[in-house]
Amino acid sequence: MVVLHHQHLILLVVFNFLLLFAAESVTLDTDRLALLEFKKQITDDPYGALSSWNDSIHFCNWVGITCGHLHPQQVINLDLQGKGLGGSISPSIGNLTFLSLLTISNNRFHGQIPQEIGNLNRLQIISFANNTLGGELPTSLPNCTRLREIYFFHNNLVGKIPVELFTSLSKLEIISINENDLTGEIPASFGNISSVRVISLAGNKLQGSIPDSFGQLTNLFYLSLGLNNLFGMFPVSLYNLSSLQTIDIVQGQVHGSLPRDIVLTLPNLQILLIAENLFSGSILGSISNISTIKVLELGSNSFVGSIPNKLGDLQNLQLFLIDQFGGGKVDDLDFVNPLVNCTLLELLDIEGNSFRGLIPNFKANLSTQLSILHLGMNQISGNIPAGIENLVNLTSLAMEQNFLEGNIPSVIGKLPKLQRLFLGDNRLSGQIPSSIGNLTNLYELHLENNNLNASIPSSIGNCQHLQSKSKPPSTPLIGVQFLKLSYRKLFQATGGFSPANFIGSGSFGSVCKGIIDQDETIVAVKVPSLQNSRVDKSFSAECKALRNIRHRNLVKILSSCSSLDSKGKDFKALVYEFMPNGNLDNWLHLPMEAQYHSRNLSLLQRLNIAIDVASALDYLHYHCHAPIVHCDLKLSNVLLDNDMIAHVSDFGLARLLLEPDDDSSQTQTSTIGIKGSIGYVAPEYGMGGRATIQGDVFSYGILLLEMFTRKRPTD
Structure with missing residues (x-):
């Protein structure tokens, strides 16, 4: 009887083992088949990344695949980022139920995110960033209750953010869905995710106000909501989040003011981007006490009062932008002098205001990191200081439309990295220094509308668009990065302005399609008809209008050309981003x-x-x-x-x-x-x-x- 009992036990153990083995085999085969189905949806594999995905190699050894230690026959990581893959995401991805990490970022996947993603209840990190995925956010995503990080940024996702999307994802730490086409309001349910540290929704088409519930997120250190259509009051509750390091709400219609005790409420703040909104009130002195601050972008608001001179105490400050600052009493340039002491400062932009005063004499060993210095369109007077030569890393210097006097200092020729120099519309006099010819990287030079000697030194042979007061107005441009294009390059890019590249025409000339050879950028080249007496005025009006504007729904200008054609006749052109439709x-x-x-x-x-x-x-x-x-x-x-x-x-x-x-x-x-x-x-x-x-x-x-x-x- 005892023997019979032992036989039953042995049979039971063997039976259970067979069941486990069968289940393991089924699971193993399920993962392999799921991966092969995934491969079938890949239509482009330029680097042969998936060439190893075949039965000659065990699937746990395929490129991008990692199997587990506790479950050695199950896929726990699928990492195919940056492989150049094109195609759609197969619903079979939902059969890889042991997945902990899923990343296919930096590829060319299109189509929708399959709802089968919701089957991956062990998933912790999902990254589909930098693809061209469309459709709406999958409503099954809340089933992935262990999710900690979501990266869907830089795709073409549309629709609203579902209210229930984050109600059950209590472990989320990073939510990055910026640079898509999401619409609707930001759900207040975001405020329920107490673990979240990063929220990035910038660059969508979101509307409504910023939820006050964000003030409940005591672990939040990065909040980016800029480049949307947000409006309403900036939640005061956010000023109580001592963990916050970055606030970005650039380009909206959000109104509010900076708190008087901001140094106490946001002691760890490093980046404050609130430009192009409706903020009012004063720039309080307490902001200059936040020793951690690195980036301040406050322009295009309605601030009043003076700017704290103690900004020079911000030893970590790297970027300071208050261009088109606002109305009121903000007109004192004295705050710039202390900024010279900010040795890490890389960008200073105060363009388009009413600042008065003298330009500080930049000292040696200080401000040497400064790369961009924009002081244009103010009421700055005096001379250009000789200390400008100490800014050895300067790439862009703009001081146009001020009341500057005296000579252009020859030491400007000692700025080896300078690419753009704007000194037009001032009261400068004397000779144009020949030392400018030493600036081998210079591709934009504007000296128009001054009292300079009209003769141009022969040493300046590499500078495009150079014109003195006796010449017609120059071609001002917008932005920082421009293509350097001559008549010859545009002639080659358009096939000699071939009729085959003709796009259209109007009363002011024609538009041709072109391909710039250095990176095969497709452009639209607008060539005015110079026989029309009104062309110069229209050309200047278009340049002036486009000079300081930027918006996602305005055509983007890439460069301009004002030169002579192959027959020695005047030639003008504006180069725009090509619109394929x-x-x-x-x-x-x-x-x-x-x-x-x-x-x-x-x-x-x-x-x-x-x-x-x-x-x-x-x-x-x-x-x-x-x-x-x-x-x-x-x-x-x-x-x-x-x-x-x-x-x-x-x-x-x-x-x-x-x-x-x-x-x-x-x-x-x-x-x-x-x-x-x-x-x-x-x-x-x-x-x-x-x-x-x-x-x-x-x-x-x-x-x-x-x-x-x-x-x-x-x-």
């Missing part, structure tokens, strides 16, 4: 057989385009240093990129409202005289009325009617 007029009015997908714009697409154009106008009218009136808004001036995002273009008629309008006293009847195109132009312009933002709004209304009725204004 052409202009809105072609989409709505070309016949069906045309190359554009005419009549295929859905109602939602038209609505999104209308919102994009409205966002661009709102920026031009209310968020620039001087309000800009476009004056020629119409369908053909709305360009569409690869994602059907609208970009307003053609600023040839634009007006800066704070400057006198040369045409205001004239009663011309041409489209130039009435500041716009027939059918779109505001009625008062026909009677000699000045350009106004209301005129642009009228044109926008006509554009809306045309978009949704498909009838031209002159029908």
Whole structure:
């Protein structure tokens, strides 16, 4: 009887072992088959990263695969980041139920994120960053209750952030979904994730206010919500988070003020980015007591009062931007002198304000890290100090539109890294120093509208766009990085301005497609017709309008050229980012057989385009240093990129409202005289009325009617 009992025990052990073995075999085969199904969805593998994924090698030894120690036959890590892979994510990914880490970032995956992701209940880190994934956030993601880090940034994800998405993910520490196309409001449920340390939602299309519940996140040290459409009051509760190191809400309509005791409430603050909002009040002295501060970007708000001179005590300060600072009493340049003592300072930008005073004489061994110094468009007087030679790392120096006097110091030629030098529109006199010819990296030089000797030293042979007061106005540009392009390069890029590269034409010239050889950048080259007497004025107006503006719904300028062509005649061109889907007029009015997908714009697409154009106008009218009136808004001036995002273009008629309008006293009847195109132009312009933002709004209304009725204004 005892023997029989032992036999039963042995059989039971063997049976259980067989069951475990069978289960293990099934699981093993499931993981292998899931990976092979995943591979089937890969349509492009330029580096052969998945060439090892075959039955000649055990799948635990395949590239990017790690199996576990406790479960040696199960995949716990799938890491294929940066392999150049293209394709979609197979739903079979959900069968790898032991996955702890899943990363396919820095590839070219497209399509939607499969709902089967929710089956991965052991998943801790998921990274799909830097792909072109679309669709909405998977609603099954809350099933992954062990998730600690989510990286979905830089994709094309759309839709709202589901309220329930983060209610069950109590272990989340990092949420990075920036640079997508998410809409709607930020759910207040974010405030329930007490473990979260990083929230990055910048660069979407989110609306509404910043949830007050963020003030509950006592572990939060990085909050990035900039480049959205947020509005409302900045939550005062956030000022109580002593853990915060970074606050980024750039370019919204958020209002509020800085707390008087900010040094006590945010003692660890390192980066404060609140530019291009509606903040008011004063810049309090306490901000200069935050010894940890590294980056301050406060421009384009409505601050008043003086800027603390104690900023020089911020020994960790690296970037300080208060360009287009705001109104009120902010006009004293004395605070710049202490900043000379900030030995780590790399960027100082105070452009577009009303600062008065003298430029400090930069001392040797101090401020040597300074790379960008922008003091333009102020009321700064005196001479350019000789101590400027101590800024040996300077790449961009802008002091235009001030009241600077005296000579240009020859020591400027001792700045070996200088690429851009803007000294135009001042009262400088004397000779142009030949030492500028020593600046071998210089590709932009602006000295126009001064009292300089008109002769240009022969040593300056590598500087483009150089013009003295006796010459026509120069071509000012926007931004920091520009392509260095000559007539020859543009001639080569467009195939000799071949008709095959012709994009379109207007009253001011033609536009050609080109390919810049150094990195095969596709560009649009706008070449004005110099036979037209109004071209110089239009060309200058477009340059001036584009010089200091930046917005995701405005066409991006890459460079300009003002030179001589192969026959020795004057040549001008503006180089823009190429928009592969052409202009809105072609989409709505070309016949069906045309190359554009005419009549295929859905109602939602038209609505999104209308919102994009409205966002661009709102920026031009209310968020620039001087309000800009476009004056020629119409369908053909709305360009569409690869994602059907609208970009307003053609600023040839634009007006800066704070400057006198040369045409205001004239009663011309041409489209130039009435500041716009027939059918779109505001009625008062026909009677000699000045350009106004209301005129642009009228044109926008006509554009809306045309978009949704498909009838031209002159029908």
